Amino acid sequence: MSNPLSMLFGKSPIKQLQEHMSLVTDCTAELSDFFQAAISGDWPRAEAHYDSICSLENQADDLKRELRLQMPKGLFMPVSRSDVLELITVQDNIANRARDIAGLMLGREMEIPAPIREEMCLLVEGAIAVTRQALRLINELNELVETGFADREVDLVEEQIHELDDKERSTDVLERTIRHKLFAVEKDYHPLDMMFLYDIIQKVGGLANRARRVGGRLQTLVAR
């Protein structure tokens, strides 16, 4: 039955943004176990983790496509449509990056040299922490709509964005330390391996960077 009142309510994109971000966070979190397996040289176990990363990334992709299809032009929202669409792209890029890292490492069965192992694990955990903080931010969207984007709530979000930035900055520092340490020992290893290892370090740092961008997008979404 076409009833104007029941037709009036569109499907909220916010719930889907949150579900998507939660998938992305799960996907990134798998990197932790993947790295443990890779460091101990247990490649079959690493492959299992890589598979679950890929499956989570695929699920996130499907959700992204679904959301895009469910955002007709006639939808009236408290946030701009293009902001929502960009936000989902930014979120999705995090998962893509996690899959790339695991894929490259698995494909080359890359070894992490002992001098940087500890810091490397810290860097991965750091990047995951930034993603978790981004998820916390996205979950704040509920309360933002609930209060009709009240100033107090917007301030709260701003605070959490600062926290996100701080967390990302600490991964930057870590990334530099690792590169420095690796530079000292790189001549002891095969040059090609080292080239790819630098690439991985940069990509993990980039993971945190992409998670940080969620905060930036949210800021433009909230401020109007």
Place this chain on the structure above:
Amino acid sequence: MTLFAEYGQILIILACIFGFFMAWGVGANDVANAMGTSVGSKAITLKQAILIAMVFEFLGAYLAGGAVTATIRSGIIDAGAMVDMPHYLVYGMLSALLAAGIWLLIASVLGWPVSTTHSIVGAIVGFAAVGIGPEFVQWSKITHIVASWVVSPLVAGIISFALFRSVQYLILDTDDPFARAKRFIPIYMFLVGFLISMVTMVKGLTYVLSDSGITLGMGHAALLAILIGIITAVIGIYFLRRIQRNPEQEKHNRFYSVEKVFAILMVFTACCMAFAHGSNDVANAVGPLAAIVGVVKSGAVTNTTAMPSWILLLGGIGIVVGLGTYGFKVMATIGKKITELTPSRGFAAELGAASTVVLASATGIPVSTTHTLVGAVLGVGLARGIAALNLRVIGTIFTSWLITLPAGAGLAILFFFFFKGLFG
């Protein structure tokens, strides 16, 4: 007239049947829209909604439905010019009831969005303009009514926008929304009680108490309305006291307990909405009936004869029966689709729509409750309170006007000539 002496009884019985059928249709379709927001936000259960609707639709129809009924009965057609042909008015009103009722039935079966108000107004204008003559239609009044169809959703939108903004300022955007909610929500409850009783006393009761000769001065009415408003708020405070914080649920949603407080308020606004709906929409069914009874009983067209209150009673009962036999099903369907509306915004939309409709009722203007409610919800949306609203619905509303008005008119013209041929 000999016609009325011969067929008077039959004509009145026919009118009662058609009027009751129409009232049944209002109860079966429209009430669901008025109550759907409350059910959808889970502030009240389906059973509670039916109970509230039955009581307050009836009260609204009986206590405050008089003014709009008078408009439908004698405000659209220039009855004064029809003294020579009272039987045409009877045929016309019969056809209008039948046309609107049948059109509503067809449209519901086919799933088209229609409005009871638009069907009946279209039908009356149709038979009068084509069957009798365009000069018998009070076009200025029609312009008024049609303009109100655009204005009423706008007004409702503005009121609910302001209401939600006040909620944001007073309750949601504060350190302790739960405590503030308990403190400020009785004010909104007072507004509900005041509004309903004021409209009832100033406008509605004149039609009910016209026989007894009791009249209330404006000052007395206002005082009494304030008193009733305070009583409403006190009842509300009693129920608010029983709401406790739920820290477990607040972990998932910080505003869980606050919404529980608003859910109590929504019980009150649901009553207000049902009352408003009853006061405006009962006229669609009993207005034509009142016209027919008036003409047949007195044998002439008069504007002055008082309307018997049993007519409003019949309409009220018809609405309740319609709700009980079919309307509850529609209500359940709509409630399932409106889940994005939490009590804190559902109440703002309902109170905005209900006050607009009740004021329209007081001034005797038939408006569409559903369209007014859509306007009110959009108002809350403009205050950034709802995650996603489908604006295409505005187009649907315009289309429903374009379809319903000619359809109601066409059917009414058809029936008018049929009755004219039958009774002469």
